[in-house]
Amino acid sequence: MRNDDTQPWVSVDAFTRMLEEQSALLPIEIFDGLNLGIGVVEHAKRSDDAPGVYILGEYRAHGVMGRGIVLYYGSFARVYGLTNAGQLRREIDRVLKHELTHHLESRAGENDLEIEDARQRNRLRGEG
Numbered sequence: 001m002r003n004d005d006t007q008p009w010v011s012v013d014a015f016t017r018m019l020e021e022q023s024a025l026l027p028i029e030i031f032d033g034l035n036l037g038i039g040v041v042e043h044a045k046r047s048d049d050a051p052g053v054y055i056l057g058e059y060r061a062h063g064v065m066g067r068g069i070v071l072y073y074g075s076f077a078r079v080y081g082l083t084n085a086g087q088l089r090r091e092i093d094r095v096l097k098h099e100l101t102h103h104l105e106s107r108a109g110e111n112d113l114e115i116e117d118a119r120q121r122n123r124l125r126g127e128g
Helices: 012-024 073-080 085-108 113-123
Strands: 037-041 057-062 066-072
Touching: 012 037, 012 073, 012 085, 037 073, 057 085, 066 073, 066 085, 073 085, 085 113
Parallel strands: 037 066
Antiparallel strands: 057 066
């Protein structure tokens, strides 16, 4: 049996380690208020309003439960594949920073990135 370091693909454990490593490179202050932390879900998630589009990550803010970020390992696998660790690390970093921007904007009472995301979904649906 091979361990994660010798597999020809990036396992969910290796993916999670990459996410942790990329998170550790960022200033700790940007995680303030992110009480649910950052996690990985193994399955893929598709967009409800743009069929055929996979959701790579989500920022979740709930009035009672709190704030957190989740990345979808299965979505990354379908969109980028799991054989190029360098590309996967870059995409994890990009999505992590995108979701953290949602977090910072939410805490500041702003929603510019949310509006831009909606515009992007509309373009993907052919509506704009």
